[in-house]
Amino acid sequence: xxxxxxxxxxxxxxFLLPTVSDLLSLLRLALAGGRRGQQVARLPAxxxxxxxxxxxxxxxxxxxxxVRSLKAMRYPAERFAVVVVAHNCTDRTAELACAAGAHCLxxxxxxxxxxxxxxxxxxxxLPIAEFxxxxxxxADTVVDAGFxxxxxxxxxPIAERAFQAYFDVRNPGDTLLTRMATVLAAAxxxxxxxxKRTVGLNAPLLGNGMCLGTHVLxxxxxxxxxxxxxxxxxxxxxxAGVSIESLxxxxxxxxxxxxxxxxxxxxxxxxxxxxxVLGRHIGGLLSSRNIGVAQKLDALAELTGPGPxxxxxxxxxxxxxxxILDVRGGAWLLGALAASLVRxxxxxxxxxxxxxxxxxxxxxxxFLPFYLVWRLGAAVAALGQVGDKPWVRTARD
Numbered sequence: 081x082x083x084x085x086x087x088x089x090x091x092x093x094x095f096l097l098p099t100v101s102d103l104l105s106l107l108r109l110a111l112a113g114g115r116r117g118q119q120v121a122r123l124p125a126x127x128x129x130x131x132x133x134x135x136x137x138x139x140x141x142x143x144x145x146x147v148r149s150l151k152a153m154r155y156p157a158e159r160f161a162v163v164v165v166a167h168n169c170t171d172r173t174a175e176l177a178c179a180a181g182a183h184c185l186x187x188x189x190x191x192x193x194x195x196x197x198x199x200x201x202x203x204x205x206l207p208i209a210e211f212x213x214x215x216x217x218x219a220d221t222v223v224d225a226g227f228x229x230x231x232x233x234x235x236x237p238i239a240e241r242a243f244q245a246y247f248d249v250r251n252p253g254d255t256l257l258t259r260m261a262t263v264l265a266a267a268x269x270x271x272x273x274x275x276k277r278t279v280g281l282n283a284p285l286l287g288n289g290m291c292l293g294t295h296v297l298x299x300x301x302x303x304x305x306x307x308x309x310x311x312x313x314x315x316x317x318x319x320a321g322v323s324i325e326s327l328x329x330x331x332x333x334x335x336x337x338x339x340x341x342x343x344x345x346x347x348x349x350x351x352x353x354x355x356x357v358l359g360r361h362i363g364g365l366l367s368s369r370n371i372g373v374a375q376k377l378d379a380l381a382e383l384t385g386p387g388p389x390x391x392x393x394x395x396x397x398x399x400x401x402x403x404i405l406d407v408r409g410g411a412w413l414l415g416a417l418a419a420s421l422v423r424x425x426x427x428x429x430x431x432x433x434x435x436x437x438x439x440x441x442x443x444x445x446x447f448l449p450f451y452l453v454w455r456l457g458a459a460v461a462a463l464g465q466v467g468d469k470p471w472v473r474t475a476r477d
Contacts (some may be wrong), residue, residue, distance in 0.1 A: 085407040088398045090415055095391060095420035097381035101421060102272075104374060110277075123155075128212040128238050130160040130228060133202060134182070135195045139219035140171040141328045142335065146219050147180035155228030163206065164219075167198035173219075194445045195287075198310040200302045206306055208294050212239045218288040220335035222250060230330035231291055235323075238293055242317055242324045244273075245289030250333035257343065257451065258336045259444035264388060267431030273326035281378045283326035285314045288334050296322055306360075307465070308353020311383070315361035318379050321370030340454050351386070352465035356385045359466075386459065388424050388446070393456040395421055 082393075083402040132150050136143055143164065150162045161355065164177035174184045187201055199216065213231065217223065224230075227245070234243050246269045252262040275281045287310035300320055304312035317324055337343035365371075365379055386394065395417045402410045435441040 081389055082408065084401065084405060085409055085413070088402060088407065089409070089416075090412050091394065091398055092416035092420065094384045095302070095395060096416060097377065098385060099423045101374070101378040101381045101418060102275060102282075104377070105275050105281065106230070108279050108374070109275075124236075127156055127159045128232050129210065130155075130231060131206065131208070131211040131214045132160065132162045132217055133199065133214055134162070134164045134177075134217050134219055135198045135202075135207075136164050136166050136169070136173050136177065137193075137195075137198075138169050138171045138173060138218040140173050140176055143173050143177050144180040146217065146221055147177055149182045149222035150217065150227075152225060153180065153223065153228045154225050155232075160228060161211075162334055163202070165198050165202040166196075167201075168193050194307070196302075196305045196307075199304070199309070202301050203297065208297060211294055212237075213243075213294060214292050214297060215245075216287065216290045217332065218334055220250070221288055221332050223333075224331040227330050227332060230327055233329070234291070234327055235325060237295075238291075239295040239313075241293050242285065242296055242313075242322055243291035243330070244283050244285050244324060245328050245330035245332050246326075246328050247286050247289050248331060248333045249336045251336055251338070254336075254338045256444040256447035257340070259441055260334045260336060260447065263381045263431040263435060263441050263444070265431075266434050267427040267448045267465065269326060269328050271430045272427055272435060274328060276378065277326050280323075281375055282314070282318050282322075282324040284382050285310045285317075285324060289332045291327075291330075306353050306356050306468070307349050308357055311354050311357045312361070315357050315365055315379070316384060318371060318375065319361065319365045319368045321368070340451070344458060347455065348462040351390075351459050351462035352467075354383065355462075355466050356468075365461070372415070387455075389452055389455045390459050391424060392421065393452045394450075397456075 134143070134146060147162055147164065153160070162182040164174070164182045164184045165187060166184055168176040168178065168190060174186050177184045185202055185205055187198055203214070215231065217219065231238070231243065235241065237340070248256055248265050249259050249262040253259065290310065290313070296317070300316065300322070303316060306312050313322065337346060362380070362383060366376055368376070376410050399414055399417050401407070402413050406415065432438055434440050434477070
């Protein structure tokens with residue numbers, strides 16, 4: 081019973097870390113006297129040079145729409161370039177990317193497959209120094225017409241910082257699963273990450289929509305090769321003291337998995353990759369002299385956080401064990417587990433309030449009990465992928 085009590089206690093502490101970090105951020109914001117001013121959506125006098133890099137493996141169904149959305153941006157054509165990295169493709173991805181107006185690099189390396197290796201290879205081939213920032217865009221994604229302008233208005237100097245664009249859902253009305261994903265995206269980018277931005281804490285990098293300043297790349301290079309290269313970059317850059325800002329005004333829309341079957345490889349990869357990054361980099365992050373205690377606490381909360389649905393599921397399982405086994409300190413443990421869910425509830429409700437059809441968004445959560453059970457199973461299955469496992473493509477429509 082003592083062992084079970086300790087394990088659940090540790091779990092409750094981990095679950096409370098995001099809440100503690102947010103409360104400290106709110107306190108700092110209150111002491112500072114308010115929010116930062118909003119940026120004006122117009123091009124600055126010195127227009128940044130942007131390189132959009134699209135890693136693509138057998139993406140002939142979506143690559144054209146991705147490239148065309150970038151080429152259609154309201155941004156001076158001479159100030160940005162679009163490059164597709166067609167890696168280990170067996171279809172017409174490269175041909176269609178060129179037809180849509182992109183420059184295409186083709187890589188064939190079966191020994192070292194996957195998005196992280198393809199990006200590292202491409203960065204070595206391209207004249208990165210000619211640009212101010214490199215933006216990673218997934219092939220299943222389209223961007224707003226004002227996407228480039230939003231990046232240009234990011235906190236200067238853009239070459240010396242990193243940014244994460246608003247990673248939204250391209251197909252929100254397809255299924256209950258995609259509607260829930262849209263709500264959670266709004267909860268993060270409009271509220272949770274906005275709070276981080278306001279108090280100067282780093283936002284997570286989420287692979288799609290990462291904007292990496294070229295001075296950052298020149299100084300730190302590309303050293304992220306796990307199946308969660310985005311979380312690895314977040315850990316490495318945060319440890320080094322690089323600023324990572326969330327940009328809610330830079331909007332992109334990615335194709336969300338429409339079914340649990342499509343979602344399986346992606347969720348397992350995210351969970352296994354994040355655990356791998358946590359094990360390899362948490363020591364360096366916590367001992368870093370480049371960041372303060374608040375940033376270390378917030379980064380620890382991000383890297384240990386299992387995601388909202390897994391958090392909810394594990395909290396329910398832990399609470400049931402406490403109640404059934406009558407473990408020592410049960411009342412305190414139940415209180416801590418319940419308190420950790422308040423933050424999730426607040427952000428979810430906030431995300432619901434900004435939906436175009438809030439009622440349908442609320443009804444989508446009727447699928448949550450089924451998704452929760454499935455998601456816990458996927459998290460358990462992901463434990464077998466922890467470490468240097470091969471990257472697996474997510475099936476898309």
